[in-house]
Amino acid sequence: MTEVIKHECGIAMVRLLKPLAYYQQKYGSYMYGLNKLYxxxxxQHNRGQEGAGLACVKLHAQPAEEFIYRERAMGTGAIQAIFGNVRNQIQNTPHDPTDAEWAALHLPFAGEVYMGHLRYSTTGRSGLSYVHPFLRRGNWRSRNLLLCGNFNMTNVDEIFGSIVAQGQHPRSYADTFVLLEQLGHALDRENQRLYDRYKQEGLGDIEITEAIENNLNIAEILKKPSRIWDGGYVICGMTGSGDMFSFRDPRGIRPAFYYADDEIVVVASERPVIQTAMNVQVEQVRELQPGECLVVNRRGEMHIEQILQPLNYSACSFERIYFSRGSDVDIYRERKELGRYLAPQILKSINYDLEHTVFSFIPNTAEVAWYGMLEGLDSYLSEQKLARIRQAGEHLTDEELRQILSLKVRSEKVAIKDIKLRTFIAEGDTRDDLAAHVYDITYGTVAPGVDNLVVIDDSIVRGTTLRQSIIKILDRLHPKKIIIVSSSPQVRFPDCYGIDMSRMGEFIAFKAAMELLKERGMQSVIDEVYRKSKAQQNLPKEEVVNYVKEIYAPFTQEEVSQKIAQMLTSDDITAQVEIIYQTLEGLHQAIPGHPGDWYFSGNYPTPGGNRLVNNAFVNFMEGADSKRQQ
Known part of the structure; x- marks a missing residue:
C-alpha cells in the first residue's frame, strides 16, 4: 500500500504442558517457552509498531516470591527492548543455567504460561500505560488477571455503564481498562462462589485456595460480561494461578489460530506464524471458530468451549488483503486471485493492446496480486494466440507462427521503494518535492508516448502518496497512459473493529463522491444525509441506520473512480491517468471465506458499526472529525 494504514494488534500465547526440566533435557533450555514466544x-511484528508487552505466570513460585512477571515497552524496537530486559533480569540473577527445577521456583520469567502482545493504537491514546498486557492485582493468585487482545469495542459507553451500575469505579474509559475491570469483577465473583462452596464443604483455608485454583470456570467468567460486547475481538487472558484463555468474537471478525500437542499449546493471530515457530504443517494449525474460547486450566488440560453462539459470519476481508502475512497458503492464493479478477477491467482500459502495455506493481505488498494479474492476462493472451492459429489454419508460415508464439505480457519492476527520506526539516512545496522521491523508477522500461503503464497496488485508501509521489514519478517515463489498479474495492466507510480507518474525510472515494454531488447540483443529498444522521445520534445503536450509503448511491463505481483519478492527477502530469478498483463481486470470489466487507459496502456486522459511521459523517460535516467516535 502506498500510504500506510496503522496496523492491527497481534497476540501470542504459550502454555508449556511439561515441567521446565523436560524442555531443558529435550531442547537444551528451560527457556523454551519464552523463546517460542519471542x-x-x-x-507478527508487522502488526504492532507502537509498543509491545509480555507477561509470564509461574505455577510453582513460593510465597513471598513473585509469580507474575511483566515487561512493556514503546516504539518500533519494543520487542527487542522487552526481551532484552528479560534477558538482563535472568542474567543478573545468580543461578545454575542447567538447574531447571530451581529456575521454575525462583528465576524471573522462567514460567509455564506466557502472553505476548503487539500494539498499534486505533483510538488515539498512546503511552506505556496503554500497552498490553494489562494486569489486575490481588493477594490470591486466582484473583490476578492479565489481559490483552486484538479488538475494538464499539459500545464502551454501555460496558462502562454496566460496571458502574454494579458499584465499580473504573480508573479509565478506554476499552481495555473497562474490560479488565469487567472481567476482573467476574473473576472475583467466581472466586467467591467457589470459596462459599468449599467453605460449606468444610475445607480449610489452604485447601480452599488450592481447590479454587484448580477449579476456576473460565467459561462462566466470560459468558455474562461478553453478552453486551459489540465489536470485533480476540480477547486473551491469564490468571495468576495459571489458567489461560483466548476468546474470539461470535462473528469471527478478528482471527485467531492455535496449535497443541502433548508439550505445548500455542495461540497467535496468524497461521503461518505458528507454522514457522513450531515447524508444523498447515493442517496441524487450527482456527478458533466464532464465539469459541480456547481454555487451558492450571493442570494443563485444554478444551474448546462455545461461549457465544455464532452470529452473521463476518471475517474481515481487508485483513486478508493487507494485514495478514502473505506466506499463508490460503492468503497467498487469495491475493493472486484478486489480481486475476482484475484482468478483464485492465484489458478493456488498454483497449486489449498487450503489445504496447507494461505491467508492474507498487512494492512490496502488491507483488502477489501482480502475479495473479499476470496469470489472468496470460490466460487471455493464450486464448488469443490459439484463435489466431486456428484462423490461419494450414496456411500459417513458420515465421508467422513464431511471431504469434512470441507475443507475451510485458512485465517489469518499474516502481522501486526508495529509502524513507527525512522531510521534517522542509516546509511547504519543498516538503512535497522531497516526498515525491519516496519511490524511484526503472528507466528504459517504457517506450515514451507509445506504451501504456499499468501498476497494481493492494489498496488505495487516501491517495495522498499516489498524488504526491507515485503518479509524478511514473510520469517521468512518459507513458501514453498510466493506469493505477487497486486489488481491493474502494474504501468508502470507516472501521470500528481494530483497524485505524475511522474518519470519513480520509477516504479518497468519499471525497470523490462528495465532489460529484456538488458538481451535479445534488447538495441536497448531502444535506439530507446529514439531517437524518444527526436525528438518530441519540438512538440506541440497534436502531441506527447507515444513511451514508446514500452519498454513493447516485454513482457507479466507474464514475467514482474517474473522479478519483481526476483528483489525484496534478496539473503537471502529461500522461492520461485512470484508476481501476476491484469490484465487490471480485472480492468475494477471490476471498470467499472472509465475507466481512463493511469498509467497501457499508454493511456493518454489528449495530455499533452503524452508529460509528453515523457519528463519523456528522463529525465530518461539523468539522469535528475526531480520531474515534463511540
Missing part, C-alpha cells in the same frame, strides 16, 4: 511475536 518467535511468535517477531513473526
Amino acid at each position: 518467535l511468535l511475536m517477531e513473526k
Whole structure:
C-alpha cells in the first residue's frame, strides 16, 4: 500500500504442558517457552509498531516470591527492548543455567504460561500505560488477571455503564481498562462462589485456595460480561494461578489460530506464524471458530468451549488483503486471485493492446496480486494466440507462427521503494518535492508516448502518496497512459473493529463522491444525509441506520473512480491517468471465506458499526472529525 494504514494488534500465547526440566533435557533450555514466544511475536511484528508487552505466570513460585512477571515497552524496537530486559533480569540473577527445577521456583520469567502482545493504537491514546498486557492485582493468585487482545469495542459507553451500575469505579474509559475491570469483577465473583462452596464443604483455608485454583470456570467468567460486547475481538487472558484463555468474537471478525500437542499449546493471530515457530504443517494449525474460547486450566488440560453462539459470519476481508502475512497458503492464493479478477477491467482500459502495455506493481505488498494479474492476462493472451492459429489454419508460415508464439505480457519492476527520506526539516512545496522521491523508477522500461503503464497496488485508501509521489514519478517515463489498479474495492466507510480507518474525510472515494454531488447540483443529498444522521445520534445503536450509503448511491463505481483519478492527477502530469478498483463481486470470489466487507459496502456486522459511521459523517460535516467516535 502506498500510504500506510496503522496496523492491527497481534497476540501470542504459550502454555508449556511439561515441567521446565523436560524442555531443558529435550531442547537444551528451560527457556523454551519464552523463546517460542519471542518467535511468535517477531513473526507478527508487522502488526504492532507502537509498543509491545509480555507477561509470564509461574505455577510453582513460593510465597513471598513473585509469580507474575511483566515487561512493556514503546516504539518500533519494543520487542527487542522487552526481551532484552528479560534477558538482563535472568542474567543478573545468580543461578545454575542447567538447574531447571530451581529456575521454575525462583528465576524471573522462567514460567509455564506466557502472553505476548503487539500494539498499534486505533483510538488515539498512546503511552506505556496503554500497552498490553494489562494486569489486575490481588493477594490470591486466582484473583490476578492479565489481559490483552486484538479488538475494538464499539459500545464502551454501555460496558462502562454496566460496571458502574454494579458499584465499580473504573480508573479509565478506554476499552481495555473497562474490560479488565469487567472481567476482573467476574473473576472475583467466581472466586467467591467457589470459596462459599468449599467453605460449606468444610475445607480449610489452604485447601480452599488450592481447590479454587484448580477449579476456576473460565467459561462462566466470560459468558455474562461478553453478552453486551459489540465489536470485533480476540480477547486473551491469564490468571495468576495459571489458567489461560483466548476468546474470539461470535462473528469471527478478528482471527485467531492455535496449535497443541502433548508439550505445548500455542495461540497467535496468524497461521503461518505458528507454522514457522513450531515447524508444523498447515493442517496441524487450527482456527478458533466464532464465539469459541480456547481454555487451558492450571493442570494443563485444554478444551474448546462455545461461549457465544455464532452470529452473521463476518471475517474481515481487508485483513486478508493487507494485514495478514502473505506466506499463508490460503492468503497467498487469495491475493493472486484478486489480481486475476482484475484482468478483464485492465484489458478493456488498454483497449486489449498487450503489445504496447507494461505491467508492474507498487512494492512490496502488491507483488502477489501482480502475479495473479499476470496469470489472468496470460490466460487471455493464450486464448488469443490459439484463435489466431486456428484462423490461419494450414496456411500459417513458420515465421508467422513464431511471431504469434512470441507475443507475451510485458512485465517489469518499474516502481522501486526508495529509502524513507527525512522531510521534517522542509516546509511547504519543498516538503512535497522531497516526498515525491519516496519511490524511484526503472528507466528504459517504457517506450515514451507509445506504451501504456499499468501498476497494481493492494489498496488505495487516501491517495495522498499516489498524488504526491507515485503518479509524478511514473510520469517521468512518459507513458501514453498510466493506469493505477487497486486489488481491493474502494474504501468508502470507516472501521470500528481494530483497524485505524475511522474518519470519513480520509477516504479518497468519499471525497470523490462528495465532489460529484456538488458538481451535479445534488447538495441536497448531502444535506439530507446529514439531517437524518444527526436525528438518530441519540438512538440506541440497534436502531441506527447507515444513511451514508446514500452519498454513493447516485454513482457507479466507474464514475467514482474517474473522479478519483481526476483528483489525484496534478496539473503537471502529461500522461492520461485512470484508476481501476476491484469490484465487490471480485472480492468475494477471490476471498470467499472472509465475507466481512463493511469498509467497501457499508454493511456493518454489528449495530455499533452503524452508529460509528453515523457519528463519523456528522463529525465530518461539523468539522469535528475526531480520531474515534463511540
